[in-house]
Amino acid sequence: MNAKITTFLNSGLLEKYLLGETTSVETEKVESFISKYPEVQNAYNTLQHNLEVVAKMNAVEAPxxxxxxxxxxxxxxxxxxxxxxxxxxxxxxxxxxxxxxxxxxxxxxxxxxxxxxxxxxxxxxxxxxxxxxRSDIAKNNAMLDNVMRQLLRLNNPETEKYIINGNERAKDLKTVAYINPKEKTSMIDVVSLPELPEEQCYQIWAELQGKMVSLGILDKADRKLKNIPYMEDALALNITIEPKGGNSVASTENSVAEINLQ
Missing domain, CATH: 1.20.58 (Methane Monooxygenase Hydroxylase; Chain G, domain 1)
Structure with missing residues (x-):
């Protein structure tokens, strides 16, 4: 399509002609282009068809x-x-x-x-x-704000990153812990968790001076960055296999991953 035809189609004269709003000079020009150029003829036919469709859509039928x-x-x-x-x-x-x-x-x-x-x-x-x-926008803004806060925490120079890999009992297990001792925040990113029977679950623990404190249950549905309780002076993080719903005492014999924090 040459520049002359493109300029004509972008001028809006064809639409004005179709609506009967062109002057006699403009009408003569439009009809000349329609007769000379197939591209203009096709564009005119398309506009005419679209106008008919719009007219039918807006037509009001009498009761x-x-x-x-x-x-x-x-x-x-x-x-x-x-x-x-x-x-x-x-x-x-x-x-x-x-x-x-x-x-x-x-x-x-x-x-x-x-x-x-x-x-x-x-x-x-x-x-x-x-x-x-507006409600969706507010929710999206809240989610975006939460994501931005998490990113700021991850990019904070004070935030330490710990990659926790599974042992022989859970080779495909992988999680990443982010701990900021200055702001006293802890987050964990569940990357992958091997399948377990329905009656079992994964539970993460913080080791504190010879005792294990529960930080929550890990689920494959939690494959996203989530907050976990921050434990001051924690020596290590440990993931164990526990009965469904979690346990109040860590089953250290069922440990599948562990990492030292000191």
Whole structure:
């Protein structure tokens, strides 16, 4: 497509011509382009088709009962006799015309009333959607804020990173712990956890001066960065296999991963 045709199509003259808003000079120019260039002809046909589609979408169909009601009213009036007997007074003819006009006005009013009701419902839908959208935006902003806070913690020079790999009992186990002793925060990223029977679970512990303190249960559904309790002066982190729901005392014989923090 050459630059001349592109410039013409971008000028908006074709749309104005289709809507009957061009001047005589513009009309002559548009019709000349349509006849000379197949690209313009195709664009014109496409615009015409789209206009027809839009017109059909926005067309308003009259209520089904309106026409029948008007015809019934006309049937009740002595229209035939008016054409035969010309002795009826003129005011009677005017009254018939006024009745028809009133019926047409009532039908039109009914159509507009339905349109207004439909628009009111559509407006309410739009308001509800805007409210939901604002709610979603607020939730997304909160999530984004949480992610940014986590990233700031990870990028903090004071944050120490510990990669915890599984032993022979759980070779595919891998988690990453992020501990910041200055801000006293701890996070863990569950990278992979081998499958366990339904009656068992993984539990992470902090070793503190000869005792094990639970930091929570690890689940493969938690494959994301999550906060865990910070333990001052923890010597090590340990992951064990425990009964489903966790245990109050660590089963050190079922240890599957361990890393020293000192």
């Amino acid at each position: 089904q009962g309106i026409l029948n009601n008007i015809l019934d009213e006309l049937d009740e009036a002595p229209v035939v006799e008016l054409n035969v007997k010309r002795s009826y007074k003129k005011w009677y003819k005017f009254s018939i015309a006024a009745s028809v006009a009133a019926l047409l006005f009532a039908g039109t009013s009914y159509i507009f009333y339905n349109q207004n009701q439909k628009l009111s419902k559509e407006n309410q839908v739009v308001v509800d959607e805007i409210f939901d959208l």
